[in-house]
Amino acid sequence: MDKNTVGRIHSFESFGAVDGPGVRFVVFFQGCPLRCLYCHNPDSWDMKSGRLITANELTQEILRYRSFIKSGGVTLSGGEPLAQPEFAEAVLEMLRENKIHTAVDTSGCIPLSRCKNAVDKADLLLLDIKSINPDIAKKITSSEMSGALKLLDYREQAGGKVWIRHVLVPGLTLDTEQAHRMGEFLSRYKCVEKVELLPFHKFGEYKWEQLGIEYTLADVDAPKHSEVAEMRIILEEYGLEVSTTV
Numbered sequence: 481m482d483k484n485t486v487g488r489i490h491s492f493e494s495f496g497a498v499d500g501p502g503v504r505f506v507v508f509f510q511g512c513p514l515r516c517l518y519c520h521n522p523d524s525w526d527m528k529s530g531r532l533i534t535a536n537e538l539t540q541e542i543l544r545y546r547s548f549i550k551s552g553g554v555t556l557s558g559g560e561p562l563a564q565p566e567f568a569e570a571v572l573e574m575l576r577e578n579k580i581h582t583a584v585d586t587s588g589c590i591p592l593s594r595c596k597n598a599v600d601k602a603d604l605l606l607l608d609i610k611s612i613n614p615d616i617a618k619k620i621t622s623s624e625m626s627g628a629l630k631l632l633d634y635r636e637q638a639g640g641k642v643w644i645r646h647v648l649v650p651g652l653t654l655d656t657e658q659a660h661r662m663g664e665f666l667s668r669y670k671c672v673e674k675v676e677l678l679p680f681h682k683f684g685e686y687k688w689e690q691l692g693i694e695y696t697l698a699d700v701d702a703p704k705h706s707e708v709a710e711m712r713i714i715l716e717e718y719g720l721e722v723s724t725t726v
């Protein structure tokens with residue numbers, strides 16, 4: 481592990497409460513190869529911008545908040561943290577040496593051959609499954625890159641916890657048939673501790689406008705509470721623990 485490995489970060493949040501258990505220091509990595517229709521951080525896509533920082537500098541920054549995150553930990557988010565696998569691995573290893581719980585929030589789009597070492601060092605994966613239907617996943621991400629299910633298989637076999645994250649978008653993923661397929665599929669995995677359903681929102685729409693990119697979901701409304709509840713009940717029928725942000 482090289483403490484001086486350099487990475488690119490977009491920003492960080494010192495008191496995150498929604499990206500893993502407890503109060504967490506969340507590091508938003510710069511760069512993502514996907515282009516999700518609902519992304520609320522399109523300014524994190526560019527692989528060549530962001531702030532350059534070494535793994536050691538980032539860890540020292542995090543350690544300043546150690547007492548605040550002792551019941552939670554650190555989450556590497558983005559962007560796609562596993563798109564910088566050596567940097568992510570170095571940060572995760574240094575945090576592990578300091579006995580700090582770590583989570584990696586990923587879409588699973590980076591081939592395992594590149595990111596396996598970083599994956600192995602994360603205490604928890606927050607794995608974003610865009611859709612159980614590959615055609616819809618492709619429509620959401622504008623990409624053929626869909627390694628989420630392979631990453632889930634790997635985690636099951638290698639050991640380690642996973643929380644599934646799934647955004648409910650009316651017209652795309654807010655669909656009872658997909659919920660049944662996903663419930664049936666996920667119920668086979670012992671590594672899946674819970675499923676977080678995230679209702680679609682448009683908080684990041686202004687960033688698309690600022691970047692001059694067309695936001696094609698402008699006319700889509702957030703799902704109703706009753707619709708989110710219906711999806712939750714379906715997944716629970718398959719024995720899954722489910723939480724929602726509604």
Ligand code: SF4
Pocket residue numbers: 512513514515516518519520521522524558559560587
């Ligand atoms: S994977 Fe995440 S950061 Fe990348 S485009 Fe999709 S929502 Fe945005």
